[in-house]
Amino acid sequence: MRIRPTGLLIVIATCVLMPAQVGLARTMVSGLDDATLTVPGGTTDFPPGYEDYHTYAEMMADITAIAAAHPDIVAVSSIGLSYEGREIPIVKISDNVNVDENEPEILIDGLHHAREHLATEQALEIISMLVDGYGTNPRITRLVDTRVWWIIPMVNPDGSEWDIHGGHFHRWRKNRQPNGPGQPIGTDLNRNYSFDWGCCSGSSGHPGSEYYRGPAPFSAPETQDVRDFVESRVIGGKQQITVHLTFHSTGEEVLWPWAHTSATTGEGMTRDDHRVFVALGTAMAQRNGYTAEQSDKLYPTDGDEIDWMFGAQGIFSFTIELYPKGGGGSNRWYTPESLIGPETTRNNSAVLYLASKADCPWKVIGKAAQYCG
Numbered sequence: 001m002r003i004r005p006t007g008l009l010i011v012i013a014t015c016v017l018m019p020a021q022v023g024l025a026r027t028m029v030s031g032l033d034d035a036t037l038t039v040p041g042g043t044t045d046f047p048p049g050y051e052d053y054h055t056y057a058e059m060m061a062d063i064t065a066i067a068a069a070h071p072d073i074v075a076v077s078s079i080g081l082s083y084e085g086r087e088i089p090i091v092k093i094s095d096n097v098n099v100d101e102n103e104p105e106i107l108i109d110g111l112h113h114a115r116e117h118l119a120t121e122q123a124l125e126i127i128s129m130l131v132d133g134y135g136t137n138p139r140i141t142r143l144v145d146t147r148v149w150w151i152i153p154m155v156n157p158d159g160s161e162w163d164i165h166g167g168h169f170h171r172w173r174k175n176r177q178p179n180g181p182g183q184p185i186g187t188d189l190n191r192n193y194s195f196d197w198g199c200c201s202g203s204s205g206h207p208g209s210e211y212y213r214g215p216a217p218f219s220a221p222e223t224q225d226v227r228d229f230v231e232s233r234v235i236g237g238k239q240q241i242t243v244h245l246t247f248h249s250t251g252e253e254v255l256w257p258w259a260h261t262s263a264t265t266g267e268g269m270t271r272d273d274h275r276v277f278v279a280l281g282t283a284m285a286q287r288n289g290y291t292a293e294q295s296d297k298l299y300p301t302d303g304d305e306i307d308w309m310f311g312a313q314g315i316f317s318f319t320i321e322l323y324p325k326g327g328g329g330s331n332r333w334y335t336p337e338s339l340i341g342p343e344t345t346r347n348n349s350a351v352l353y354l355a356s357k358a359d360c361p362w363k364v365i366g367k368a369a370q371y372c373g
């Protein structure tokens with residue numbers, strides 16, 4: 001499955017974005033500049049013992065190869081550029097993948113935070129699960145045929161590359177966007193979304209902080225790209241994406257909105273919406289053995305992606321904090337490569353469960369007729 005890159009040959013030679021898809025995602029993954037494919041400082045891979053993790057170039061090579069091998073169900077395009085100019089790819093998986101069919105849509109993303117490399121591996125595992133299971137596993141086949149899957153494996157490629165430059169880890173979290181002369185670099189992408197941005201002491205206004213929210217909502221190119229893609233899926237006034245997962249590490253948690261307040265209703269969240277979140281989140285946690293709770297309960301955050309996804313777009317959106325459980329010390333993000341397989345496949349059942357509810361999330365509280373008619 002994994003493809004070893006050889007130097008810089010990973011220029012995406014084949015445009016895998018079909019014409020019918022233009023308008024879904026605006027940039028074709030092609031003609032990438034060589035400079036965008038090198039890790040800063042000439043580093044070509046993760047540190048020793050972690051080489052099974054995907055660098056940006058390896059991730060690009062893998063998804064491009066998968067799309068080439070499965071052109072009937074997989075297409076790769078881009079949601080836009082990172083601050084340093086890397087394409088941020090998105091993988092679409094569905095039957096008739098080159099047609100914009102009217103099917104419930106699922107969005108999955110990984111790696112808002114640079115050092116949380118297992119999140120990219122999780123997204124890639126989901127792609128593999130769907131592709132490998134299609135045509136052999138009846139449940140997966142059905143969930144590819146009747147859904148549209150959108151998967152963004154690496155929201156923050158600049159940060160990911162920076163985190164491994166020089167052959168060792170740097171515990172980097174933010175993106176790589178400068179904050180002006182003499183100021184520390186980077187914005188915390190998961191504090192940069194616009195819904196109640198900076199409202200509630202769940203982020204920092206200081207560029208030196210790991211939780212710096214940026215100078216304005218959506219000041220980061222990477223969050224703009226996510227926003228623009230999600231907004232592009234509003235068709236005929238209706239958001240096509242119904243459910244969303246964003247993968248982070250660590251903590252082994254399934255978290256739902258609100259992230260900025262302990263309130264369970266208000267700001268557009270009804271009592272029924274909250275019940276749906278609790279039911280879906282709890283059911284996913286039963287499948288992966290994680291802890292399920294409202295995001296605010298872990299710690300309050302503002303400008304968080306899931307609050308925007310639900311508050312602004314009405315999408316049932318969850319953060320999944322991957323292995324390991326809480327604690328784990330200052331290197332807790334750097335899970336040994338031997339655990340990539342077990343700790344990502346562990347979530348497959350929860351992901352498929354959520355996808356199975358994407359046609360009408362309210363059905364989990366017995367109110368499909370009321371909300372989905």
Ligand SMILES: [Zn+2]
Nearest residue numbers: 113116248249
């Ligand atoms: Zn994170």
